[in-house]
Amino acid sequence: MRAGCLLLHGFSGSPLEMIPLAHALEAEGWMVSNPPLAGHMTSPHELAKTTWPQWVQSARGAYEDLSSRCERVAILGLSMGGAVALYLGVTESPSAVVAISTLIRVRPLVVRASRAASRVLPLAPLVFRLGPKDPRMRQYQSPYRAYPLAGPAEVSALLEETRRLLPSLRVPLLVVQGRRDRVAPRESAQEIADLVTAAPVEVLWLPRSGHVITLDEDREVFFSEVRRFLRGHLDVPERGQDA
Numbered sequence: 001m002r003a004g005c006l007l008l009h010g011f012s013g014s015p016l017e018m019i020p021l022a023h024a025l026e027a028e029g030w031m032v033s034n035p036p037l038a039g040h041m042t043s044p045h046e047l048a049k050t051t052w053p054q055w056v057q058s059a060r061g062a063y064e065d066l067s068s069r070c071e072r073v074a075i076l077g078l079s080m081g082g083a084v085a086l087y088l089g090v091t092e093s094p095s096a097v098v099a100i101s102t103l104i105r106v107r108p109l110v111v112r113a114s115r116a117a118s119r120v121l122p123l124a125p126l127v128f129r130l131g132p133k134d135p136r137m138r139q140y141q142s143p144y145r146a147y148p149l150a151g152p153a154e155v156s157a158l159l160e161e162t163r164r165l166l167p168s169l170r171v172p173l174l175v176v177q178g179r180r181d182r183v184a185p186r187e188s189a190q191e192i193a194d195l196v197t198a199a200p201v202e203v204l205w206l207p208r209s210g211h212v213i214t215l216d217e218d219r220e221v222f223f224s225e226v227r228r229f230l231r232g233h234l235d236v237p238e239r240g241q242d243a
Contacts, residue, residue: 004095004234005031005070007063009081011101011212012147014040016140017078021214024223030234031070035062037084044123048148052158059084063092072234076100076226078214079183080155083162086192089173090165096172096233098226101211103184104163104191106156118149137215166195173201174229178209178216202229 010018038058039050077085082102089097177189206218
């Protein structure tokens, strides 16, 4: 069996934004799995048919597959993928969890408005999206040009259940948030940390990063800090050697 393996879940369940992080971690000798969540990397119409329990179940299947091949598994997630990582951190038995740019709640007004609008217009066009400054990172952006209006309600339900579970988390947790994040409220990182009362928690703030930290200006610092955190909780093979 491999000594240490990592399960990654990206922004809105897509693996694309996690590819640079996956490459950085593979270079350390870890086996990395970076699958899409249920309904993701298909089409907005297909995604609109999925629910948060289906997202969690698909992530659980990927975790169980890695666990059958690895002595220790850590789970890393970005944005909504971070909430899935926290959820599995309680319900499964990983060695550690990394939650990146993870919301802890969706504003009720947003949920109500999106739920009402979804009855008339299932998908909303994505009119504007701020991409990473580094042009090399733009290839890792999600290809979607529309998103399901029912999505915020599903994410809110996932976050509600995650908040309920977090006091039972008993594995080391690293919470990462960018100072320029316009998606996750600034208080999200500390609220997650405060809800975890039975496990060690680190909070890492990145001054030049927005929501998609894996593609942003602080990414090399971020990669280094994630490697440091994981080395403390997973057996790591020597670089260039097999596990």
